[in-house]
Amino acid sequence: MSEMKKIKNLKEFSTSADRFEGANLLCPGCAHSIIVREILNATNDPVVLSASTGCLEVCTAVYPYTSWDASWIHIGFENSSTAIAGAEAMYKALQRKNRLPDSCEGKSPKFIAFGGDGATYDIGFQWISGCFERGHDMMYVCLDNEVYANTGGQRSSATPIGASTTTSPAGRVSYGEKMNKKDMVQIMAAHGSPYVAQVAPNKWKDMIKKIQKGFSTKGPVYINAMSACTTEWKFAPDDTIAVSDLATDSLVFPLYEIENGTKLTITYRPKNKIPVRDYLGAQGRFKHLFKPEYEYLIDEWQKRVDDYWEYLQRREEAGV
Amino acid sequence: MAEKMELNEVEVWDGNMAASQALRQAQVDVVAAYPITPSTPIVQNYSSFLANGYIDGEFVMVESEHAAMSGCVGAAAAGGRVATATSSQGFALMSEVLYQASGMRLPIVLTVVNRALAAPLNVNGDHSDMYLGRDSGWIQLDAFNCQQAYDLTLMAFRIGEDHSIRLPVMVHQDGFITSHTAENVKPLSDDEAYEFVGEYKPMNAMLDLAKPVTYGVQTEEDWHFEHKARQHADLMTKVFGKVEEVFDAFEKKTGRKYNIVEEYMMEDAEVAIVALGTTVETSELVAKMMREEGIKAGVVAPRLFRPWPFEQIRKALANVKAVACLDRSSPNGALGALYNEVTASLYQNDNRPVITNYIYGLGGRDFTIDHAKEIFKELDANAKEGRPTTPLQQFVGLRGPKLSFY
Numbered sequence: 001m002s003e004m005k006k007i008k009n010l011k012e013f014s015t016s017a018d019r020f021e022g023a024n025l026l027c028p029g030c031a032h033s034i035i036v037r038e039i040l041n042a043t044n045d046p047v048v049l050s051a052s053t054g055c056l057e058v059c060t061a062v063y064p065y066t067s068w069d070a071s072w073i074h075i076g077f078e079n080s081s082t083a084i085a086g087a088e089a090m091y092k093a094l095q096r097k098n099r100l101p102d103s104c105e106g107k108s109p110k111f112i113a114f115g116g117d118g119a120t121y122d123i124g125f126q127w128i129s130g131c132f133e134r135g136h137d138m139m140y141v142c143l144d145n146e147v148y149a150n151t152g153g154q155r156s157s158a159t160p161i162g163a164s165t166t167t168s169p170a171g172r173v174s175y176g177e178k179m180n181k182k183d184m185v186q187i188m189a190a191h192g193s194p195y196v197a198q199v200a201p202n203k204w205k206d207m208i209k210k211i212q213k214g215f216s217t218k219g220p221v222y223i224n225a226m227s228a229c230t231t232e233w234k235f236a237p238d239d240t241i242a243v244s245d246l247a248t249d250s251l252v253f254p255l256y257e258i259e260n261g262t263k264l265t266i267t268y269r270p271k272n273k274i275p276v277r278d279y280l281g282a283q284g285r286f287k288h289l290f291k292p293e294y295e296y297l298i299d300e301w302q303k304r305v306d307d308y309w310e311y312l313q314r315r316e317e318a319g320v
Numbered sequence: 321m322a323e324k325m326e327l328n329e330v331e332v333w334d335g336n337m338a339a340s341q342a343l344r345q346a347q348v349d350v351v352a353a354y355p356i357t358p359s360t361p362i363v364q365n366y367s368s369f370l371a372n373g374y375i376d377g378e379f380v381m382v383e384s385e386h387a388a389m390s391g392c393v394g395a396a397a398a399g400g401r402v403a404t405a406t407s408s409q410g411f412a413l414m415s416e417v418l419y420q421a422s423g424m425r426l427p428i429v430l431t432v433v434n435r436a437l438a439a440p441l442n443v444n445g446d447h448s449d450m451y452l453g454r455d456s457g458w459i460q461l462d463a464f465n466c467q468q469a470y471d472l473t474l475m476a477f478r479i480g481e482d483h484s485i486r487l488p489v490m491v492h493q494d495g496f497i498t499s500h501t502a503e504n505v506k507p508l509s510d511d512e513a514y515e516f517v518g519e520y521k522p523m524n525a526m527l528d529l530a531k532p533v534t535y536g537v538q539t540e541e542d543w544h545f546e547h548k549a550r551q552h553a554d555l556m557t558k559v560f561g562k563v564e565e566v567f568d569a570f571e572k573k574t575g576r577k578y579n580i581v582e583e584y585m586m587e588d589a590e591v592a593i594v595a596l597g598t599t600v601e602t603s604e605l606v607a608k609m610m611r612e613e614g615i616k617a618g619v620v621a622p623r624l625f626r627p628w629p630f631e632q633i634r635k636a637l638a639n640v641k642a643v644a645c646l647d648r649s650s651p652n653g654a655l656g657a658l659y660n661e662v663t664a665s666l667y668q669n670d671n672r673p674v675i676t677n678y679i680y681g682l683g684g685r686d687f688t689i690d691h692a693k694e695i696f697k698e699l700d701a702n703a704k705e706g707r708p709t710t711p712l713q714q715f716v717g718l719r720g721p722k723l724s725f726y
Binding site: 046048050057058061062063064066068069070071072073074075076078079082083084085086087089090091092093094096097099100101102103104107109126127129130133134 | 387391394397398400522531536540
């Protein structure tokens with residue numbers, strides 16, 4: 001039987017066994033490690049993990065070291081989903097044949113794949129779609145920092161309009177990224193996944209609740225985790241949680257969940273909704289938008305966020 | 321428990337069915353696969369076995385060949401027996417993950433039904449896909465007919481899964497000529513076959529929750545070289561002995577004898593064709609005919625394409641005067657791969673025969689008895705002259721004016 005951890009306060013996190021060690025090469029202030037730790041600490045069940053090529057992967061398994069005190073596999077950029085699906089298939093096969101290792105006796109391992117937004121929204125999209133269509137009992141976690149951070153900050157299809165990246169730089173005649181961010185959460189919900197949710201590490205109670213709900217759901221679960229990137233979003237390393245708060249309180253990253261592709265629930269309503277301008281202003285990647293000629297983009301952005309929030313609320317009210 | 325299938329002493333199977341039956345009998349724990357011509361029937365047959373209760377492992381019908389091999393790698397690392405099948409473009413699509421599988425030392429069995437690589441698109445058999453795999457760190461076994469496709473697939477598990485080897489294994493057969501041609505095949509019973517293959521013995525299994533493992537780490541200039549070198553060294557030193565051992569065990573069980581390099585009428589041969597796949601049997605037939613015309617012809621066929629049987633090739637061709645290496649893949653700007661391997665091997669011999677290269681059969685173009693006869697006659701002339709009497713590289717069976725180089 002599954003065993004969910006009871007976590008009442010942050011201190012209880014610090015007393016949990018580390019299955020993801022602090023000894024890793026991620027940037028100081030990187031939200032990835034906060035998110036991964038929050039997820040792994042949400043359950044007492046054993047975990048079997050995979051990671052796509054990206055920051056999390058290159059910073060945690062540099063031979064002869066590993067930061068993982070749980071079985072972990074990395075194959076390529078596009079296939080952490082299918083790697084863990086293969087492991088899950090083997091678990092099912094060996095369970096049926098009574099050939100699981102003795103150490104699995106009485107345990108209920110969770111199969112979790114991690115990937116950045118490049119690995120999720122772009123190069124690994126097909127693999128994730130395949131895994132979800134087939135219904136593997138797994139959780140896919142996208143560490144969404146809206147950029148190819150590991151390779152020096154190139155745009156991905158998660159990069160929002162107006163962000164300056166190394167392949168969509170703001171310049172004399174450009175305001176940076178021209179495309180709107182792909183709506184991955186809705187796309188995964190449209191797969192009929194039993195549970196998809198958007199989470200943020202600063203809202204850790206909301207996050208734990210969703211992760212535990214995901215772990216107790218049978219079938220493929222998609223978690224889109226906002227991961228504020230000190231290096232590519234360009235804010236001070238000790239501002240990660242502050243910037244994350246701006247993201248959730250401005251509703252640029254609304255926190256919600258969708259069950260069985262249809263039932264949408266908003267899980268966080270900021271008491272004091274702050275302007276998108278404040279979120280953008282805290283990050284160097286949007287600095288150029290505050291020039292008079294690009295101010296209109298900030299207004300457009302505010303409208304987009306308001307419209308989306310309105311859309312989420314309407315769906316929630318309608319129970320669809 | 322999966323049901324056992326009652327088989328006749330002699331079955332009429334095509335190459336695809338032969339491979340499918342071997343996968344079924346090996347009781348593979350996870351097959352992750354995607355259909356592609358001409359190996360599609362392997363995936364279909366396996367689905368049919370599953371639908372009728374003959375399989376109790378997992379069958380994951382993925383959305384591409386890249387996902388097929390990705391799923392296989394995850395499943396194999398988890399700790400169990402894993403296999404899949406593919407051809408051509410599918411092989412090319414999974415090629416990234418082929419290197420990952422061998423680098424992580426995961427003993428996956430891949431049945432490859434050889435087919436040409438586009439463009440232009442072509443569904444028929446040649447060896448372009450097999451050659452694409454030759455630096456991927458896999459063991460490559462080559463079947464020349466349906467019986468061998470069955471036998472070698474069973475043996476592949478025992479070779480690759482051995483803890484001294486732990487490498488993935490490809491078993492090749494020719495698209496359509498083998499895969500879709502029904503022949504007599506003598507199978508083992510389900511019990512005999514499984515007993516021969518043996519129960520999978522896990523090593524560094526991710527599912528051993530008491531002993532977590534990290535797979536697929538990063539190594540840069542400090543350690544990458546050592547890992548690759550060790551894999552190469554194992555291929556060079558450990559595989560040949562293990563393959564021989566498994567071939568011997570199989571002979572004891574079935575009476576069917578396999579060799580790392582197959583030789584036909586080589587005891588006194590003066591000229592020899594070196595070939596792979598179904599062309600081997602055509603060449604053997606013609607070698608026999610040439611003997612009646614007074615040409616001492618023989619055939620040498622690498623059963624093991626990787627690791628390359630350097631010593632066995634040197635020995636098999638030690639006394640011939642002229643050799644023709646037949647490549648069923650476009651070298652696209654070089655001499656053929658088989659030519660280069662054989663020539664490099666024979667250069668070390670005291671006796672260096674005249675060696676020529678023939679490119680043939682691309683995209684399923686027939687290789688006929690007349691083609692083989694012509695080659696043996698040219699070899700005979702080379703042997704008598706002690707030098708090439710033809711261009712070094714010739715295209716056989718090509719439309720239009722003769723194409724040759726050097």
